[in-house]
Amino acid sequence: MDVENRIKELVDILNKYSKAYYIDNSPLVSDVEYDRLYKELEDLEKKYPEYVMEDSPTKTVGIKHNNKIKTITHEIPMYSLENSYSIEDIKEFYTRLYKLFGLNPEVTVEVKMDGAALSVTYDNGRLQQIVTRGDGKSGEDITNTAVIKNLPKKISYKGRLILRGEVIMPKVVFKQLNKIRGEMGQPLFANPRNAASGSLKLINIKEASSRELEMYIYGTAYCDEEFITHTASLDFCKENNLPVSQYLYVCSSISEVEQALKTIEDMRFSLPYDIDGAVIKVNNKDYQEEAGWTAKFPRWAIAYKYKAQQVSTKLLDVIFQV
Ligand code: NAD
Structure with missing residues (x-):
């Protein structure tokens, strides 16, 4: 897989994990696994800043809630x-x-x-x-x-x-x-x-x-x-x-x-x-x-x-x- 696609994939996976963790309070993976993928994304973004995505978890704190509260x-x-x-x-x-x-x-x-x-x-x-x-x-x-x-x-x-x-x-x-x-x-x-x-x-x-x-x-x-x-x-x-x-x-x-x-x-x-x-x-x-x-x-x-x-x-x- 090329770098751009790997970055997209990591952003999607990490955002899915963050939703489960912050909104549903039911993590899908351990923090160690999350941190490992996050580090891979961070390293790739440093090396290839042209592929950094707007909704990358490295750019945001936590996650936006969209419920009734x-x-x-x-x-x-x-x-x-x-x-x-x-x-x-x-x-x-x-x-x-x-x-x-x-x-x-x-x-x-x-x-x-x-x-x-x-x-x-x-x-x-x-x-x-x-x-x-x-x-x-x-x-x-x-x-x-x-x-x-x-x-x-x-x-x-x-x-x-x-x-x-x-x-x-x-x-x-x-x-x-x-x-x-x-x-x-x-x-x-x-x-x-x-x-x-x-x-x-x-x-x-x-x-x-x-x-x-x-x-x-x-x-x-x-x-x-x-x-x-x-x-x-x-x-x-x-x-x-x-x-x-x-x-x-x-x-x-x-x-x-x-x-x-x-x-x-x-x-x-x-x-x-x-x-x-x-x-x-x-x-x-x-x-x-x-x-x-x-x-x-x-x-x-x-x-x-x-x-x-x-x-x-x-x-x-x-x-x-x-
Ligand atoms: P964080 O928990 O690594 O650190 C920031 C937080 O530390 C602050 O917001 C505050 O709540 C807390 N904190 C506790 N004591 C503090 C003190 N004395 N001073 C200041 N802050 C203090 O960062 P985060 O953005 O809340 O979460 C990221 C971490 O959450 C990741 O490293 C990962 O381990 C975990 N995470 C896990 C999953 C998963 O699926 N398992 C998903 C998303 C995030």
Whole structure:
């Protein structure tokens, strides 16, 4: 097959897999298999930019929803993250930052929770809106259906605040949910990520609260207050009793980054929720602005993905539905 046709084929396959993953919450292949095909497409597009397609998944975040739920345009776009799989990639990223800023920038290393990204808005001290990431430009309004246990309805801050965070289902809740579903002959969820995502739109509030969803804020997209650093913005969230992950390390050199990545990897399986890696972010907000964004991800952050727990591409034997 020639290159142009292979690119078309990969775009079609990956878009089909993304629909199953993001919209139906029932992946057709493992993340490892998806990432392998994605990398093949990315490499081909780099080599043959003349064949890059408009609907290529390398150009878009997630996928557009086209169901009955009200769609809301994000005031500030929601981005994905550049992925890396080796410490060499992280060193390259850090070197890139060094060249840009002329110094070793302070970065944070945080757990990368394996859930679904949400945008949450507070205004006048009240929780106003919860929206899914969708395609990054607009997402689904789940304010009235999402039941998230640890997300306060009221906070003391009275200004406008737009947060980014990950909604997760704790591993123990996931196991119990699948056990009950199995006993009742209902289809099982593939993993806590799909279960969390599929639980956000339940109409039955009792059922929704039994899913015990939790959210962890990992950034502020907008606040009437200005913050000099990412960590200062998270401290502000903590002061407002908003749930923020406790696993964050501030590092000032690549060796400190390596150590933090190792610390997170070592604790990975003992955490109460799934993580699929760590995220490294430039801490200073002015430096973030200077590094900027691509159409898909910030240039001031990168995800370091740990090896997948199970490399199964045979997911088809389980049917996952809400
Ligand atoms: P991603 O999950 O690799 O990374 C971006 C996301 O990380 C953010 O949107 C956010 O939700 C999350 N995140 C968690 N902790 C964070 C933190 N501390 N700071 C910032 N963000 C944090 O990217 P994606 O675009 O959501 O998904 C792409 C991945 O999804 C692929 O690499 C693939 O593994 C998987 N996928 C799988 C299939 C499949 O069929 N199996 C299909 C599509 C996508």
